Amino acid sequence: MFAQHKRKIAFLMPLLVFLGLSIFLLKGLGGDPNALPSALIGQPLPAFRLPTLSGQPAELTEKDFLGKPALINVWATWCPTCVAEHPMLMQLAKAGVVLYGVNYRDEKADAQRYLTQRGNPFQKNIMDTQGQLSLDLGTYGTPETFVINAQGKILYRHVGEITEEVWQKTLKPLMDSTER
Amino acid sequence: MIPEIGYFALIAAWVVAVVQCLLPLWGSYRLQQQFWMQIARPAAVTQHLLVWIAFLALVWAFVEKDYSINYVVEQSNSALPVYYRIAAVWGGHEGSLLLWALVLSGWSAAVALFSRSLPPILVARIISIMGAVAVGFILFLLATSNPFTRSLPYFPVDGKDLNPLLQDVGLIFHPPILYMGYVGFSVAFAFAIAGLLGGRLDAAWARWMRPWTIAAWCFLSLGIALGSWWAYAELGWGGWWFWDPVENASFMPWLTGTALIHSLAATEKRGVFKAWTALLAIITFSLSLLGTFLVRSGVLTSVHAFASDPTRGLFILIFLCVVIGGSLTLFAFRANTLTTSARYKVFSRETLLLGNNILLAVAASIVLLGTLYPLLADVLGLGKISVGPPYFNALLVPLAHLLLILLGIGMVVRWKDQSAKAAWQTLRKPALFAVIVGLLLPLFAQGNYQIRAALALIFVFWVVGVCITDLLVKVRAAETLWQGIKRIKPSYWGMLCAHIGFVVTVVGITMASLYSLDKDIRLAPGESIDMASFAVTFQGVRDVRGPNYDAIQGEFDVYQSNHFITRLYPEKRTYWVRQDRLTEAAIDTGWTRDIYVALGEPLDKGAWAVRIYVKPFVRWMWGGAVLMALGGLLVIIDRRYRKNSFQESLDVRAA
Amino acid sequence: MYFIHRAVFIMLLLASFSAPAAIQVYSFDDPAQEQTFYTLTNELRCPKCQNQNIADSDSMIAQDMKARIYQEVREGKTEQQIIAELTQRYGDFIHYRPSFKLNTAVLWLGPPALLILVATLVLMNIRKRSNEIESEEEDI
Numbered sequence A: 001m002f003a004q005h006k007r008k009i010a011f012l013m014p015l016l017v018f019l020g021l022s023i024f025l026l027k028g029l030g031g032d033p034n035a036l037p038s039a040l041i042g043q044p045l046p047a048f049r050l051p052t053l054s055g056q057p058a059e060l061t062e063k064d065f066l067g068k069p070a071l072i073n074v075w076a077t078w079c080p081t082c083v084a085e086h087p088m089l090m091q092l093a094k095a096g097v098v099l100y101g102v103n104y105r106d107e108k109a110d111a112q113r114y115l116t117q118r119g120n121p122f123q124k125n126i127m128d129t130q131g132q133l134s135l136d137l138g139t140y141g142t143p144e145t146f147v148i149n150a151q152g153k154i155l156y157r158h159v160g161e162i163t164e165e166v167w168q169k170t171l172k173p174l175m176d177s178t179e180r
Numbered sequence B: 001m002i003p004e005i006g007y008f009a010l011i012a013a014w015v016v017a018v019v020q021c022l023l024p025l026w027g028s029y030r031l032q033q034q035f036w037m038q039i040a041r042p043a044a045v046t047q048h049l050l051v052w053i054a055f056l057a058l059v060w061a062f063v064e065k066d067y068s069i070n071y072v073v074e075q076s077n078s079a080l081p082v083y084y085r086i087a088a089v090w091g092g093h094e095g096s097l098l099l100w101a102l103v104l105s106g107w108s109a110a111v112a113l114f115s116r117s118l119p120p121i122l123v124a125r126i127i128s129i130m131g132a133v134a135v136g137f138i139l140f141l142l143a144t145s146n147p148f149t150r151s152l153p154y155f156p157v158d159g160k161d162l163n164p165l166l167q168d169v170g171l172i173f174h175p176p177i178l179y180m181g182y183v184g185f186s187v188a189f190a191f192a193i194a195g196l197l198g199g200r201l202d203a204a205w206a207r208w209m210r211p212w213t214i215a216a217w218c219f220l221s222l223g224i225a226l227g228s229w230w231a232y233a234e235l236g237w238g239g240w241w242f243w244d245p246v247e248n249a250s251f252m253p254w255l256t257g258t259a260l261i262h263s264l265a266a267t268e269k270r271g272v273f274k275a276w277t278a279l280l281a282i283i284t285f286s287l288s289l290l291g292t293f294l295v296r297s298g299v300l301t302s303v304h305a306f307a308s309d310p311t312r313g314l315f316i317l318i319f320l321c322v323v324i325g326g327s328l329t330l331f332a333f334r335a336n337t338l339t340t341s342a343r344y345k346v347f348s349r350e351t352l353l354l355g356n357n358i359l360l361a362v363a364a365s366i367v368l369l370g371t372l373y374p375l376l377a378d379v380l381g382l383g384k385i386s387v388g389p390p391y392f393n394a395l396l397v398p399l400a401h402l403l404l405i406l407l408g409i410g411m412v413v414r415w416k417d418q419s420a421k422a423a424w425q426t427l428r429k430p431a432l433f434a435v436i437v438g439l440l441l442p443l444f445a446q447g448n449y450q451i452r453a454a455l456a457l458i459f460v461f462w463v464v465g466v467c468i469t470d471l472l473v474k475v476r477a478a479e480t481l482w483q484g485i486k487r488i489k490p491s492y493w494g495m496l497c498a499h500i501g502f503v504v505t506v507v508g509i510t511m512a513s514l515y516s517l518d519k520d521i522r523l524a525p526g527e528s529i530d531m532a533s534f535a536v537t538f539q540g541v542r543d544v545r546g547p548n549y550d551a552i553q554g555e556f557d558v559y560q561s562n563h564f565i566t567r568l569y570p571e572k573r574t575y576w577v578r579q580d581r582l583t584e585a586a587i588d589t590g591w592t593r594d595i596y597v598a599l600g601e602p603l604d605k606g607a608w609a610v611r612i613y614v615k616p617f618v619r620w621m622w623g624g625a626v627l628m629a630l631g632g633l634l635v636i637i638d639r640r641y642r643k644n645s646f647q648e649s650l651d652v653r654a655a
Numbered sequence C: 001m002y003f004i005h006r007a008v009f010i011m012l013l014l015a016s017f018s019a020p021a022a023i024q025v026y027s028f029d030d031p032a033q034e035q036t037f038y039t040l041t042n043e044l045r046c047p048k049c050q051n052q053n054i055a056d057s058d059s060m061i062a063q064d065m066k067a068r069i070y071q072e073v074r075e076g077k078t079e080q081q082i083i084a085e086l087t088q089r090y091g092d093f094i095h096y097r098p099s100f101k102l103n104t105a106v107l108w109l110g111p112p113a114l115l116i117l118v119a120t121l122v123l124m125n126i127r128k129r130s131n132e133i134e135s136e137e138e139d140i
Helices: A002-028 A080-094 A108-118 A132-136 A164-179 B002-027 B033-037 B040-063 B070-075 B082-090 B093-113 B120-144 B169-198 B203-234 B245-270 B274-297 B310-337 B349-379 B389-412 B420-444 B451-476 B481-487 B490-514 B618-636 B640-654 C002-012 C031-043 C060-074 C079-090 C102-139
Strands: A049-051 A059-061 A070-075 A099-104 A124-128 A144-148 A154-159 B517-523 B528-531 B534-545 B549-560 B563-568 B571-575 B581-584 B586-588 B593-602 B608-616
Touching: A002 B274, A002 B310, A002 B349, A049 A124, A070 A080, A080 A099, A080 A108, A080 A164, A099 A132, A108 A124, A124 A132, A132 C060, A144 A164, A154 A164, B002 B033, B002 B040, B002 B093, B002 B120, B033 B120, B040 B070, B040 B082, B040 B093, B040 B120, B070 B093, B082 B093, B082 B169, B093 B120, B093 B169, B120 B169, B120 B310, B169 B203, B169 B245, B169 B274, B169 B310, B203 B245, B203 B274, B203 B618, B245 B274, B245 B349, B274 B310, B274 B349, B349 B389, B349 C102, B389 B420, B389 B451, B389 B490, B389 C031, B389 C102, B420 B451, B451 B481, B451 B490, B490 B608, B490 B618, B517 B528, B528 B608, B534 B593, B534 B608, B549 B586, B549 B593, B549 B608, B563 B586, B563 B593, B581 B593, B593 B618, C031 C060, C031 C079, C060 C079
Parallel strands: A070 A099, A099 A124
Antiparallel strands: A049 A059, A070 A144, A144 A154, B517 B608, B528 B534, B534 B549, B549 B563, B549 B571, B571 B581, B586 B593, B593 B608
């Protein structure tokens, strides 16, 4: 009698396993499997010493990005999404948001021309020609934007274009909260 | 006009599938069953013909370059050669799904045509269940993935072209053969469900089901091997298996399908493992369906994934729940009534086949767990993790070794009861032979003795040794050698052939993994590089033009011990339409090694970055799969499956 | 064998970093370091084109990572150190060989546990049944 009971439960197992599995599959639907949250949230900015784009001063370090909550934007002239994002960055700069640029793997002349033509939203801009700071930041493409607080702690990383919606819903509330 | 005919044929096929599903099944539960059940066969054949019309209409649209059809625009271009335009039909989501439906209806038509000897009630139910699967799939096509959608009145003058990576002979053969395997397990699935519905899961049932299952397994083995060979030849990295979710999706049904054909053997010969066999049939087809879901829903990242679409994902998931959930519920309630009268002892072929099944099922669970774990971790908030080749290799290699050990023992052990002493008498010679040969062979690897290679080779030669021993025992039982060989049935040759095929694949995987030489190197014209006993000299590059691309073609001379062997022409192609740049590797194939040259990027002063591999025994991997499929074929043609089923059907009619 | 390679490499190595080549050329003085580099680039996942290891990937970030790994291997850092460093920046995602932790315990221990459990249960069951045969036979 008891053995018979055990058999029944055993035969139910495959169904139960499948039902459990399908719940996970349902939850997985619609999610973006490529999305990758930054591993550096809550960490200080990585140390660096890199040349500036303007040449004035010649070099900057991570200490130069401290003092105010800011956005650090990793960009490149050859990246179409960065071009698309540029007007939004200009708008943010006008509204008084502190923006620092990390120019990724570009020729200096190209980057300077790009900013002359389109306007320069960045208060400071460093050149990461070998991509080594970008690697320390854990970036995997351009554009990427990091939110840091006044102490240089990384609060958030956004991958891709900053749209009005992203700014209003995600980045702005973060910046506002850290100012207080 | 013709695409519309195709579309209506597809709708008609769906209607016929509904009829094929409902009426015979309903009829099988009525007293006056003959009339309704007779609908099954013509319905299955009609449905197949209608899907053919839809499929050919789509082929026509590609051949005639009808760019008013969105799918044709997405997948082809006027400059594409006609054979690729036809293969492009299944190059994208919609068309490949239509191919799925075509293959499915083809298998059910085949069951309708080649099952004259089966009991009518079983045939009616099998065809009806396959009809139910077809209803879901054709509805999926019509509702979410119609390949015939037009963009009238404005349409482009030319297509966006087929992804250059797909423009390869692999696209012509790999998907149809793979789908024949994948979808072919729907027959085994339908047999299992029909058997559970009727409560009849006996030796006769297993004997009817076995050739169909083996046929699907042969196709799947070939399909996977073709896919692996294609990736190796085309992707330009020299890799042949990446443990990508899509590859895993085809490997899981292969593992459980392999378990299934072995447990079917036990059910057929001894009437044991009935419930387990039915469950394996359900699981195998379920894993095929799960693979379809994983590839097309966008829940996992994959190189080969089709454009992901949550709507499609939701549709398949619901379909999955109905088909798999329904059949497992049926299993839960019916499997309990199955009893086995046959008894066997601990040391018997039954136990060893169970061991084989446990190992293969655990292997399938490892692949499933590894494939889905990143998704599970993400959903449970455990963070983003990656599960890749190191994980699968670490767990599956020891399992494969265990499997080979059991395989050798299982071949000589008798059903029911085997004396351990007698088994040892037979097995000690092959065991000794295997250990000696396995330990010695890696010494020839030019000073690179690898323990892992020795270990794998010991198990390989263990199986080879047992095969030879067992064959000799069988042959010696007769008076003369020739008589002995003649007495052996095709199914036994098939088993030997498939098992040898399996170890041949193991040799290929082991040697290509452990002894492959890889070099990424800079070569200027006239320079050469040594790789083991080979030397490869770069002669230079020139421009060439293909049917729909321009290419830079490199010229490499290959020497072995200072003798010229061959000249290789790898290419760097730029396809006109998409402006995609693609590396086309050049490979010198051989029995014991491949030499693989891929052209990278131009460096300064006429030099090029070049990737060169020497891959020992890499062809054995795919050759083994061909032997496995051949072995399956030999088992199918064994007279036993036709003669006995015919006699039994006479018995059924007489009763 | 190896020293011939090295000679060829030293001759050829000039300017290999400036060109953004899909196939990059790296040379090593020490076969052990070369092996470490090979293992690492084959076991690390490209975060950009997510289904390739960085050895096979052409993406810029993969090239940066290879350059960094090359430099660090040459400086004598161990495999574990480099993996730890990259994991810190990119998360566990970056490594194709999931490390054994609480969140991967099921992944690593599940399959062996399953195998042992199932094999034990099945063997016990078969033994029980075959004992039944023997006792039946004794009854006769």
